[in-house]
Amino acid sequence: MPRIQLLDASTAPMTAESYFAGGDPGPIVAALANVPELLGPTLGFIGAALGPGATTTRHKEFAILRTSALLGCRYCIHAHTTVALDVGLADVEVRALRGEMALEEAFTEPSEVALIRWIDAMAGATGPLPDDVWTAARGFWADHLLVELSATIGATMFLNRFATGFELPTSAGVLERLEHEGFDTGMAADTAGAS
Amino acid sequence: MTDVAIESPIAQAIAEGTLPGRVWLYTNYHCNLACSYCLTESSPRSERRQLEPSTMLAVAEQAKELGFTALGVTGGEPFLLPWLPETVLEMASHLPVVVLTNATLFGGNRIEHGALLAHPNISVQISLDSDQPDVNDMARGPDNFAKVIEAVPRLIDRGVRVRIATTTGGSLDAPELDPLRDLVAGLGVAPDDHLVRPIVRRGRADEMALGVRAQARDIPSELTITADGAFWGSFGxxxxxxxxxxxxxxxxxxxxxxxxxxxxxGLLGGMPEGNDANLGIR
Incomplete structure (x- = not known):
């Protein structure tokens, strides 16, 4: 059960009406609608940070799924496991990003290994990034891509804490899909940082 | 009105009649009564959820700057807050204020608490629903009728402008209300200061299936400030x-x-005209 009221079309503020016009907008919007003036700016930022950009969809999903696993967000891990599969990540890659198997078993491309280590340092640690992590990432990835991905990571961290703190529910459709694909739907990958 | 206010879109909308000029403030949600049709389920047990005086004063000041033309104070029962008269007096230095009350807290020497509102920019609006004590008190609580009948002339004697608001489940111009109109006039209240309005089917009235059904556009779009946020209309x-x-x-x-x-x-821009005038909601 969510810890706060999730609003629907009949209970949502009139200033949030447009977000419910197309049907159930999902628990994040349903929760945010409790403060309707946050919807526009928050969803605008999330859309820009998680949506299409200069970075490929594949690598954006690296950032989103890996960050969610590092922060132990069940809701976001569930949702982005399906998104990652849909955009073409292999089953083993998804499992590795979720922290369920070693990264080196799934990723061999040096640029991608460097990127995941950089994501781990951005989302899963405190303080400055280790020089070797930064140097390795910077060797493959341009400044503007790392800036864009840092926004993806930041927006994901917000969503991770929002969804986890308020215990937002995963939709039945997503759970069915994950079970069908053989993924754990429990509290997956809260030890991702140690993998 | 300042030049800034004249130029503001808010002031323009008020001047054009698109936006009502009054800003309402819900001082608090608790009340010494528990009326059957109360929109906010207010009662002595209600959570207070009160506005701070500093917030009320800031609203008053900024309302004037934006071009609003009047303020309304309601609750709950506002006079449960000991600082209310002084705060309303200060608000009235910015804009005219109407304060809604059940007038049951003005017995004996406490009348002087209400009398502090004898000011040309302030009126006190008191609820009275019937000329029959038992009918009035059935909805509003024991001895309510007697307390109102006692308080109104005492406030008027002390220079307070008093308005009476009657909330009815029947027709707004029903002949059955004539004795009440006579009673109110006899108390010294001007006919124009006696409002008759329907029960709006929201809050406790909705739970009891009382009053008129109203959609958002049927409710006067007066900006309403509470401890929980800002709402469309005082019925919001x-x-x-x-x-x-x-x-x-x-x-x-x-x-x-x-x-x-x-x-x-922004909402008013895309909304068709409502039926508030026909329903008499005010």
Whole structure:
């Protein structure tokens, strides 16, 4: 059960009406609608940070799924496991990003290994990034891509804490899909940082 | 009105009649009564959820700057707050204020508490629903009729402008209300200061299936400030089964007042005309 009221079309503020016009907008919007003036700016930022950009969809999903696993967000891990599969990540890659198997078993491309280590340092640690992590990432990835991905990571961290703190529910459709694909739907990958 | 206010979109909308000029403030939600049709389920046990005096003063000041033309203070029972008269007096230095009350807290020497509001920019609006004590008291509580009948002339004697508001489940121009109109006039209240309005089916009235059904556009779009945020209309921040209705919530942000005022103005732009005038909702 969510810890706060999730609003629907009949209970949502009139200033949030447009977000419910197309049907159930999902628990994040349903929760945010409790403060309707946050919807526009928050969803605008999330859309820009998680949506299409200069970075490929594949690598954006690296950032989103890996960050969610590092922060132990069940809701976001569930949702982005399906998104990652849909955009073409292999089953083993998804499992590795979720922290369920070693990264080196799934990723061999040096640029991608460097990127995941950089994501781990951005989302899963405190303080400055280790020089070797930064140097390795910077060797493959341009400044503007790392800036864009840092926004993806930041927006994901917000969503991770929002969804986890308020215990937002995963939709039945997503759970069915994950079970069908053989993924754990429990509290997956809260030890991702140690993998 | 300042030059800034004349140029503001809010002031323009008020001048054109698109936006009502009054800003309402819900001082608190608790009340010494528990009326059957109460929009906010107010009672002695209600959570207070009160506005701070500093917030009320800031709303008054910014309302004037934005071009609003009047203020309204309601609750709950506002006079349960000991600082209310002094705060309203200060608000009245910015804009005219009407304060709604059940007038049951003015017995004996406590009348002087209400008498502090003898000011040309302030009126006190008191609820009275019937000329029959038992009928009035059935909805509003024991001895309510007697306390109102006692308080009204005493306030008028002390220079307070008193308005009477009658809330009815029947027709607004029913002949059955004539004795009440006579009673109110006999208390010294001018006919124009006696409002008759319907029960709006929201809050406790909705739970009891009382009053007229009204959609958002049927409710006067007066900006309404509460401790829970800013709402469309003074009938907006209703409570049902202990939970605040959010359907008429504009913003949780109340200050600066331009935030909810602009949200309200933005909604008005795309909304067809309502039926509030025909329903008599005010």
């Amino acid at each position: 921040p209703t409570v049902r089964a202990g939970r605040l209705d959010l359907d008429l919530l504009l913003t949780r942000t109340v200050l600066p007042l331009s935030v909810p005022a602009n949200a309200l103005l």
